[in-house]
Amino acid sequence: MDMDATLVFHGLAIKKYARPEDVARLICWPHEKVAMRLNEATQSGRVVEISGAYTLGPLARVALDADYSRQYADIRRNDVFLAAYNSFEHVNIELKSLITDWQSVNVGGQTVANDHSDESYDMAIIDKLGGIHDRVEVILAKLSQGIPRLTFYTAALTRALERAEAGEIEWVSDVKIESYHTLWFELHEDLLRITGNQRAE
Known part of the structure; x- marks a missing residue:
């Protein structure tokens, strides 16, 4: 995953089940940018959307956990x-x-x-x-x-x-x-x- 995807997924993992604006506040991004990323991730099956709120899918959780050591190595x-x-x-x-x-x-x-x-x-x-x-x-x-x-x-x-x-x-x-x-x-x-x-x- 690229750093942007990791950060959005990271925010969603912390919030567990959240709307784009909740994740946006947490990671200090514009709401629109987070919403776009979450929409793309939903279409690819990595994120699940229910009534306007999102949660990580199983494969995204595994990928995120595996990516932390690389993204936060420094x-x-x-x-x-x-x-x-x-x-x-x-x-x-x-x-x-x-x-x-x-x-x-x-x-x-x-x-x-x-x-x-x-x-x-x-x-x-x-x-x-x-x-x-x-x-x-x-x-x-x-x-x-x-x-x-x-x-x-x-x-x-x-x-x-x-x-x-x-x-x-x-x-x-x-x-x-x-x-x-x-x-x-x-x-x-x-x-x-x-x-x-x-x-x-």
């Missing part, structure tokens, strides 16, 4: 990028723990689902999320030196955090929108694919 030898990636993985552990705290609370010694009735508890979590964000901004700045399109995540994560801080708490982790946790998960998947690492269970 990045995988870039010490600055890899050091920043390792820093991200350390912060990722903290983010996962914080999201667990967001989703559950301790009541009488029992862990129960957070019904978000305690505003002070929720805002304390969001405040900690802001601290994590400050650190990941620095990491993303270093990662973006190697792959400039990763600046998308800096802007998108900032928007999600600002909405959460304004009281729209669904922007912390709602899977139906580009919430902070949704974007973080996609960023992690992006980095894993770039570096050739596996997601820890």
